[in-house]
Amino acid sequence: MKNKIEVGDKQFELFIENDSIAKRTRLIGTELNVDYEGLCPVFIGVLNGSFLFMADLLKEVEVPCEVGFIRVASYAGTSSTGAIKEVFGISEDLKGRHVILVEDIVDTGFTLKFILEKVYLQEPASVRVCTLLYKPDAILHPIEELEYTGFEIPNEFVVGYGLDYNGLGRNLKDIYRVIPDNISLT
Numbered sequence: 001m002k003n004k005i006e007v008g009d010k011q012f013e014l015f016i017e018n019d020s021i022a023k024r025t026r027l028i029g030t031e032l033n034v035d036y037e038g039l040c041p042v043f044i045g046v047l048n049g050s051f052l053f054m055a056d057l058l059k060e061v062e063v064p065c066e067v068g069f070i071r072v073a074s075y076a077g078t079s080s081t082g083a084i085k086e087v088f089g090i091s092e093d094l095k096g097r098h099v100i101l102v103e104d105i106v107d108t109g110f111t112l113k114f115i116l117e118k119v120y121l122q123e124p125a126s127v128r129v130c131t132l133l134y135k136p137d138a139i140l141h142p143i144e145e146l147e148y149t150g151f152e153i154p155n156e157f158v159v160g161y162g163l164d165y166n167g168l169g170r171n172l173k174d175i176y177r178v179i180p181d182n183i184s185l186t
Helices: 018-035 051-060 110-120
Strands: 004-007 010-016 042-047 066-076 079-088 098-106 126-134 146-152 175-178
Touching (some): 018 051, 018 126, 018 146, 042 110, 066 110, 098 110, 110 126
Parallel strands (some): 042 098, 126 146
Antiparallel strands (some): 010 175, 066 079
16 A cells, blocks of 8 residues: 555545445445345446445445446546536436435535436435545535435545546545645655
8 A cells, every 4th residue: 555646647645545445335335234124226326436336335235236327427637517417327217216326426516416316307216325435515516315425525636446537546445635736745
């Protein structure tokens, strides 16, 4: 494990170690098993960022479930553009189903607002959001459905464990936060 890394043209420092992520993911899995006992929820991962968290989370889920994905994009560099582009959508019929949207990070809330509008059009029985990271100081559109949160973090840019910087860094097993430009890696 490296304490400092470079991704693209930015420098990052270790923020959340993989062991901590794994422990928190197990706890969320336990909560989901209790909350959805006797049900068959549909987990919908928001690509690309949620893929590692969702894979690890589903290993902890013991209730019968289905899995799907939606892909949306709203980032450019290190900040949200606010403009949501749906790349591909939800193909499952969600009417009367219990839906759990799985996100890597919730910051402004614009992406989730967009997704929730699409999901509610299908008249699900319930909708909850499960996110690895939540930035309460960045939220511009509160998400009432946010039920399961791995970590609340400050409004800093992070990379690793599925999160990227301009397409890079998703494969890192730990999560790193950006080091301001005036601090060197040495």
